[in-house]
Amino acid sequence: MPLFLMFIPVIAFFVIFKYVPMGGVVIAFKKYNLMDGIVHSPWVGFDNFRLLFSTPTTVQIIRNTLMLSLMSIIIGFPFPIILAILLNEVRHMWFKRLVQTLVYLPHFFSWIIVSGIIVTIFSQQNGIVSGWWESLTGHTYPFLYREGSWLTIFVGSGVWKEAGFSAIIYLAALTNIDPTLYEAASIDGASKWKQIRHVTLPGLQVTIVLMLILAMGRVMEVGFDQIYMLQNSTVSDVSEVISTYIYKVGLMGSQFSLTAAIGLFESLVALILVLITNAIARRFGNGLW
């Protein structure tokens, strides 16, 4: 009984702030207006969804979201693994700790800070990177205002911020690999590369699959802070995504029903992707549940 008393505030929290909003998704099937509120606004069936998928802007926004997050996930995926394998080779503990301290650090910076740094160093007037570029090529380049370079900076900044911290999980998995496997391999004359291929990578397999499943759940989302800070009107063809659209059109423009519909679409796709990936992973014996 005391346990249940303890738990009541927790239940209240999850009901009010998680499950009530979940019920609130019904406005995706309604024409919400302020006077009638969520409950009494008239039903419109799938009209909002029909509108979403027939408007070129929103279709492009969904495409942008998918493209940016897939690029970030696919390009970003190998970096933590490589970093963990490299760190695992280091025999001087002080060096390892120093490197770890520095590479975990960017994870704790907010996107405001990271974007602030990016805007400053890539600034066309007197950003340091632009300075180097100018001395190499003789002219300046508007890095943040061209789609190609903007995409590179977007994906690169994600890798810069999170690769180090994500390596922690792989490092943990590496400590579980039996050291005698390496001894055996090296007695058999396996080179370093072969050891990595045949001992290290198989040892990381479970963790890699786990991280892939988790990444799948994020395919439909691009974190708001990063994109909102880095985007500008010049590159909006590639940089407008679901989260910024919901903010600008939904919250600023009060189009609640339409943007709730795109939000529900986002949540559902994410849920389905996680379930599918997990089902596949379970086939191979290491699903999440």
Added chain:
Amino acid sequence: MKPSIGERVYLVSVYVVLSAVALLCLLPLVHIASLSASSLQAVSAGSVTLFPVDMSLAAYTQLFESTPILASLTNSVIITVVGVALSMVFTILAAYPLTRSYFWGRRVFMFGIVFTMLFSGGLIPTYLTIRNLELINTYWSLWLPGLVSVFNLMVLRTFIENIPGEIDEASRIDGCGEWRYLLQIVLPLSMPVLATLALFYGVGYWNSFFSVLMYINDPAKYNIAVLVQQMIQSQMMLAQMNGLESSEQLILSPEMVNSAAIIIMVVPMLVIYPFLQKYFVKGVMIGAVKG
């Protein structure tokens, strides 16, 4: 056994690559710090790299005199301190009962909680809920929607589950109730993981940006993240308009003031970070093992 030449080359390159990566993480911040503490001439000439040129703290003076940075810092501290306290209490209250095998309905509650990780109502329904509760423009709108992080909850639950059962039995025999057991036995034993979770929550609240943008309309209640964002945004707009070269009589450029603001926002993090590093690595690992 002496390492072969190939192996030695390999090891050296490992150290070189790792050093480069580590420097890459640190140097951008060092550059920003130098920009914030140099003179305008040096910054405009592009001669500032890793050390301040013509050391000057004018950017910081400017920042504290003509922007509301002090107020927004105070707001950030309030948001962070109260938020961490609330989140920790709720996370503990959620995690502990879920570790007790005799807690009625444990599996149902667990499923209900994990499900919120897989599916959510989304931004708009959450916003409308907050609005209906009339929490807009109060800090409750920042604390309440993300009060308990399910990931952090799982980390704590796993940790408490690993406390040996004998301790539990012994204290039961001594007539120890749930509350006393939680407060006097479980929590002191969980100190390392509690420190980690407090760090995670603290960083989250300190960096909170989107929620402030969404729920807070009164500029006097903005935190430092929103303030810095607005400063950077206006700098970008200036840059887009180009050719606004009226900086002759100025002693500062916007990016110097912005750099100073970035440094101010980063410093608290850098100060606590070394103390907590050994804890969070452990915390992440507990979370990872359990999944």
